[in-house]
Amino acid sequence: MSDRVYNFSPGPSMLPLAVLEKVGSEITNYQGSGMSVMEMSHRSKVYQTIFDDTKARFKKLMNVPDDYEVLFLQGGASTQFSSVPLNLIGRTGKADYALTGNFSTTAYKEAKKYGDIAVAASSADKNHSYIPTQEQLTVRPDASYFHYCANNTIYGTEWQYIPETGDVPLVCDMSSNICSRHVDISRFGVIYAGAQKNLAPAGVTIVIVKKALAGHELPFTPLMSSWKTQIDKDSMFNTPPCWCIYVLGEVLKWLEAQGGVEGMEKIKHGKAQMLYDVLDASRLFHCCATDSRSDMNVTFRSDDDELDKKFVAEATAAGFVNLKGHRIVGGMRASIYNAMPVEGVEKLCRFIEEFDRKA
Numbered sequence: 439m440s441d442r443v444y445n446f447s448p449g450p451s452m453l454p455l456a457v458l459e460k461v462g463s464e465i466t467n468y469q470g471s472g473m474s475v476m477e478m479s480h481r482s483k484v485y486q487t488i489f490d491d492t493k494a495r496f497k498k499l500m501n502v503p504d505d506y507e508v509l510f511l512q513g514g515a516s517t518q519f520s521s522v523p524l525n526l527i528g529r530t531g532k533a534d535y536a537l538t539g540n541f542s543t544t545a546y547k548e549a550k551k552y553g554d555i556a557v558a559a560s561s562a563d564k565n566h567s568y569i570p571t572q573e574q575l576t577v578r579p580d581a582s583y584f585h586y587c588a589n590n591t592i593y594g595t596e597w598q599y600i601p602e603t604g605d606v607p608l609v610c611d612m613s614s615n616i617c618s619r620h621v622d623i624s625r626f627g628v629i630y631a632g633a634q635k636n637l638a639p640a641g642v643t644i645v646i647v648k649k650a651l652a653g654h655e656l657p658f659t660p661l662m663s664s665w666k667t668q669i670d671k672d673s674m675f676n677t678p679p680c681w682c683i684y685v686l687g688e689v690l691k692w693l694e695a696q697g698g699v700e701g702m703e704k705i706k707h708g709k710a711q712m713l714y715d716v717l718d719a720s721r722l723f724h725c726c727a728t729d730s731r732s733d734m735n736v737t738f739r740s741d742d743d744e745l746d747k748k749f750v751a752e753a754t755a756a757g758f759v760n761l762k763g764h765r766i767v768g769g770m771r772a773s774i775y776n777a778m779p780v781e782g783v784e785k786l787c788r789f790i791e792e793f794d795r796k797a
């Protein structure tokens with residue numbers, strides 16, 4: 439469709455056009471069922487097939503080992519900010535957090551309600567423009583878990599290594615880079631991600647839990663926040679986000695066609711590198727992140743707020759929308775998740791170069 443724009447929104451974000459067209463074609467009558475997926479009982483055979491297929495595809499794509507469970511939950515990644523301590527902190531009453539941006543700090547504040555929470559490292563001293571090194575992390579050996587956020591959506595930094603924490607389980611918020619790179623799941627205790635950045639419409643949250651870690655929640659844990667409840671009922675204790683899980687399944691099929699996570703890793707890194715190369719060569723703009731630059735959210739700015747405003751306005755008029763940075767960072771942010779076509783980034787690069795020449 440020619441009237442579609444290049445949407446650089448941080449989330450909810452672009453979905454692959456082929457997926458939108460496919461689900462559009464099935465919207466009133468899913469594969470001869472006579473009804474929309476939106477109208478189906480989650481207990482029906484036809485829906486159960488969609489659910490099982492989506493879960494199996496996800497496990498295969500992400501190489502999820504058998505001793506892990508994949509859950510499709512509601513409540514967004516933010517609900518997991520409390521579910522994580524509720525389910526995990528009971529072991530020692532302690533947990534350690536790396537603060538590298540907005541969401542990890544929110545998760546840390548939430549966890550403080552439930553136990554003794556320490557800061558393992560923080561990049562707040564330089565407005566979260568970098569990721570701490572392994573040497574800068576202090577993890578208490580008796581922490582019940584260590585929590586970090588793999589990609590800082592607002593600041594545009596991304597962990598380029600998996601922290602080494604000995605016997606302390608790793609818990610990771612992968613909301614904004616899940617399925618964009620290969621991940622060795624066996625290194626983690628728990629991974630969670632709201633799907634609306636990289637995988638599906640808003641409404642489904644993916645939680646990958648090492649089964650041995652579930653079932654030890656604090657006694658007052660709400661029924662619906664217990665991972666054990668959800669594992670025992672295969673994410674169907676109550677109505678799951680049926681439609682979102684169906685679209686997720688279609689996005690996963692699309693990802694398979696891109697060469698899976700490994701194929702996508704090359705594509706997305708190429709897109710990001712192209713944009714960083716243009717910004718590094720730019721006269722007016724520079725990147726906000728000083729190291730560990732994110733392949734998903736590229737933050738940049740000039741030294742002049744008015745010029746930034748002019749850039750955003752002209753970009754919008756040219757069909758590159760949602761480039762305004764988050765208010766706590768300022769400048770611009772190009773969110774280039776999996777579904778952003780290569781040509782969208784190429785065209786943005788030409789636009790930046792042209793603006794750079796003219797201004």
Ligand SMILES: *Cc1c(COP(=O)(O)O)cnc(C)c1O
Pocket residue numbers: 449513514515516517541587589590591611612613614632633635
């Ligand atoms: C968007 C985002 C969140 C919040 O997700 P919700 O699903 O809206 O709760 C949490 N963490 C990260 C890294 C995000 O990008």
